[in-house]
Amino acid sequence: MRAVTVPVPGGPRALVVSEVPEPVAGPREVVIDVAAAGVNRADVNQREGHYPSPAGAPSWPGLEVSGTVVAVGDEVTTASLGDHVVALLSGGGYADRVAVDEGLVLPYLKGLDFVESAGLPEAVATVWSNVFMNAQLQPVETLLVHGGSSGVGSIAIQLAKALGSTVYATAGTADKVAFSEALGADRGIDYKNEDFVAVVKELTDGRGVDVVLDLVGGDYLARDVEALAVGGRIMVIASQGGAEATIDVGRLMGKRGRIWGTTLRARPLEERREIMAQVREHVWPLVARGDVRPVLDSVFPLEFAALAHERMESGGHSGKILLAVR
Known part of the structure; x- marks a missing residue:
């Protein structure tokens, strides 16, 4: 073959x-x-x-x-x-x-x-395992997605909105910001012309966001910490912006925040089976209904x-x- x-x-x-x-x-x-x-x-x-x-x-x-x-x-x-x-x-x-x-x-x-x-499959498994199984995003909470127009980002926006959360998404052009908002993002952020930390602080009255889905890594990580609410969680799933980062540990501790780095393909088979079982139970009905496409x-x-x-x-x-x- x-x-x-x-x-x-x-x-x-x-x-x-x-x-x-x-x-x-x-x-x-x-x-x-x-x-x-x-x-x-x-x-x-x-x-x-x-x-x-x-x-x-x-x-x-x-x-x-x-x-x-x-x-x-x-x-x-x-x-x-x-x-x-x-x-x-x-x-x-x-x-x-x-x-x-x-x-x-x-x-x-x-x-x-x-x-x-x-x-x-890859996008829904990545989003469900990170945002919902690990970070445990709740309907009353706010999610910040970096790369809202990406394959994973587009699913994260739809899934979080379908389950009742507020979603902000960064993107690199006006067209991609509009694309993210058309998928359901409450606010798209043009990261080339806007400071996403300042924007989310303004949108949340200074509180910050509860969960960050970070596909960038690098120097974004320090800014994720600044954008985080008390008790917030940062899920790092890629490092397109670089494999090394420097953060203010004191700021992270003061916010009682968590940073969690994961990959999917290298997880034990039993873990991937459990993720897909949960996707089948919780996500597949939303796909069947047309809420996630x-x-x-x-x-x-x-x-x-x-x-x-x-x-x-x-x-x-x-x-x-x-x-x-x-």
Whole structure:
């Protein structure tokens, strides 16, 4: 079968369509004939050689797919041949087929575009596990999302609003601010022309925000602390702005604040199963109702994965970038 591999780490052109062996389902796994795969910032990091697949996962990128079940392991109880599904992966989604544990698979919801639905698993699992399971955002609380127009940011805005919270979102252009507000953000903040700390302090009468979802890291972390309310939580899930940060520990202590850094793909399988079980219970009904939807930026054929990565690295996208496999 075809897979987009990375023989030598590097720029987008390091992605090469190769022939690789087809996966075989383990006892609790299903094999999915892939319709589409989501493109994520983690895939870019992997292509550059900074974020390899965990042990046991395919060595090529791809953290989420939509597709059709074409094989099931002997112990599988929740999926059948021919099921249309979406799945969260540890790697390997940029391919014709992929094997995945049944606990990381969710049913495809009618009413969604089958290709677009590939952009949901990674984003909803990331947002639910960080903002709701870990930070425990409440309906009466306020969330600040950095990168509101990103794939994760677009889901965070919709999900937090659907569950009753106030949401502010930073973005880098007027168009992306408007995009974030169209998704439901109570206020978009143009971080190039506005100080997000000053804006959220004004919006909250000086109190600050309860939860920050930070996809930037770097020098944003110190400013997150300044924007935080007493008892606030900062969830750091990426480091696009740099891997190092300096913060005022005294300010953090005075606010009784918490900083929590997480990744998703490297968590133990049981933890990822629990996250997806909670997504199925709490988020999937909102998706079925139309309160949370995948937001599509662009779709590229599998063999043009390099162009998809160039699109992501340009910073011009709003919403998810996908690879159409079938």
